[in-house]
Amino acid sequence: MTDKSESLFNTFAASGAVSKLVLLETFGNAGMLRSDPRLVRLFKALDGMPEQIDFDQFQILQNCSPALFEKVLNGQMAVPQFADFCHELERIFSETADNVDGKLADYIPQLARVNPEKFAMSVCTIDGQQYSIGDSSDFFCVQSCSKPITYLLALEENGENEVHNYVGTEPSGKTFNELTLNSKGRPHNPMINAGAIMSGSLIKRGQTSSDRFDYVMSKWRELAGQMKVGFDNAVYLSERQTGDRNFALAYFMREKKAFPADVELLDVLDFYFQCCSIEVTSQAMSVMAATLANGGTCPITGVKVFRSDYVKNCLSLMSSCGLYDFSGEFAFRVGIPGKSGVSGAIFLVVPNLMGIAIWSPRLDELGNSVRGVDFCKRLAARYKLHAFDSMVGLRDDRLDPRRNLYQSRYGGVVAFCAAAKEGDLVEMRGLIARGLDPNTKDYQERTALHVAARYKRLAVVQYLVEMGVDVNAIDSWGHTPLDDASAAGDSAIVSLLREHGASSSPAERIKTE
Secondary structure (H helix, E strand, O other): OHHHHHHHHHHHEEOOEEEHHHHHHHHHHOOOOOOOOOOHHHHHHHHOOOOEEOHHHHHHHHHHOHHHHHHHHHOOOOOOOHHHHHHHHHHHHHHHHOOOOOEOOOOOOOHHHOOOOOOEEEEEEOOOOEEEEEOOOOOEEOHHHHHHHHHHHHHHHHOHHHHOOOOOOOOOOOOOOOOOOOOOOOOOOOOOHHHHHHHHHOOOOOOOHHHHHHHHHHHHHHHOOOOOOEEOHHHHHHHHHOOHHHHHHHHHHHHOOOOOOOOOHHHHHHHHHHHHOEEEOHHHHHHHHHHHHOOOEOOOOOOEOOOHHHHHHHHHHHHHHOOHHHHHHHHHHOOOOEEEOOOOEEEEEEOOOEEEEEEOOOEOOOOOEHHHHHHHHHHHHHEOOOOOOOOOOOOOOOEOOOOOOOOOOOOHHHHHHHHHHHOOHHHHHHHHHOOOOOOOOOOOOOOHHHHHHHOOOHHHHHHHHHHOOOOOOOOOOOOOHHHHHHHHOOHHHHHHHHHOOOOOOHHHHHHHO
8 A cells, every 4th residue: 555655646746745736636637526425535634735745645635535546546537538528528518509499398387487598418427527517506307317217116126027017128119108008008118108107106015105205215316426306396286287198098007907906096196296306407317327327336425226237127228218209219329328308308328437417498399308319419429439339340530438548549658658748747647657657768769758848848847857757868869858848949848957957969969069
């Protein structure tokens, strides 16, 4: 532990101390929030420390969350270049905001009163990296986004075989509230209204309505990492008052003897309306989606909420049935398991990587958020997130957020020099922390200091010289870093290098003489 700590400390140290500001920037660029339960102690300790942190203080910080601390500083998070990824999301968000097509859901009066201009997007990776933009602190009703969770709760309590005695696994080919059942007289799948009503009837049978709903709310909070999960009573009452089709579906299923024995039909419908009326923010929904991406374990609390095999089942059904009658097109164009709701919410689950939540209330004719679908298409056009993007032989110019920007093109020292050229200190520190010698040379015998001097990266030069790298290294052309800085005409870097003992190469000295 001490040897590792010393190596990590030396990676970030300058003049025998680590800058508090550098640590804060490193955690910020990695998408680590102060609200993250795993980091509350660390940020509290960091706030009480001086601007320059010595080794003993560094160890105190590391001991607050050892594994995560090392992972962040080593640059080994689920999305290594998280700040760059967020910049791209911001660009896509801005482009999508110009789309004002669609209209509000009007068959539920409360939803028809929502501000149509609202727009939010949040992302959470399986390592708990988070980013939000837009109206991400506003609460909205989840509506049909509750259906995957209701299905998972039913699976956890009853098992796969029992649940699928009552509900199928096929797309219906009909609208989400169509008065239809499959050939066995059962709902086609859990992602349509009839299927969600049926799934709800399997949860905590025999318990009072209040206890059953308390249980559901507690599971939603676990999914969202204990973020606030609310309930909109006005929407619930509105759902009940305008729910004739859902009443018809329930009575139709009872006529077909589809429900388990002794089900109280009105209680089941009430439970369905309550689940649709749960409200969250896009940030909380992204954590919920990340929990599913993480195989049922919440990334920011470590709590195992659902079994991984049940999550797999749920994602399979989300892929084929999650976006109403647009599900097939969405699977083809976007290729990410998702679920939409008529409140304008869409959440995406990228297995083993991240969850994304988008909220914009204007809907298309199929009941999906116009901006939400637009955002997803643009995202898929920019990043390799489709379920089949890993196919052998598939080549295109899209980015893979799982891969390091530099190491996707290069490896080792060349990646280090590429980061120096871009001025990316976060990546450079991560490479050094993983064992790279900062004095190592590329195939042209150039060090990162040569590159930083040539491309006028003052902060990188300062970092490297304070680490004690060789300031007089010679490349294949016989040039030193000072030669490159002089050729680039950067007087600040020239002065800095000379202060640390740098000199020109013999050939350059002869020229100047």
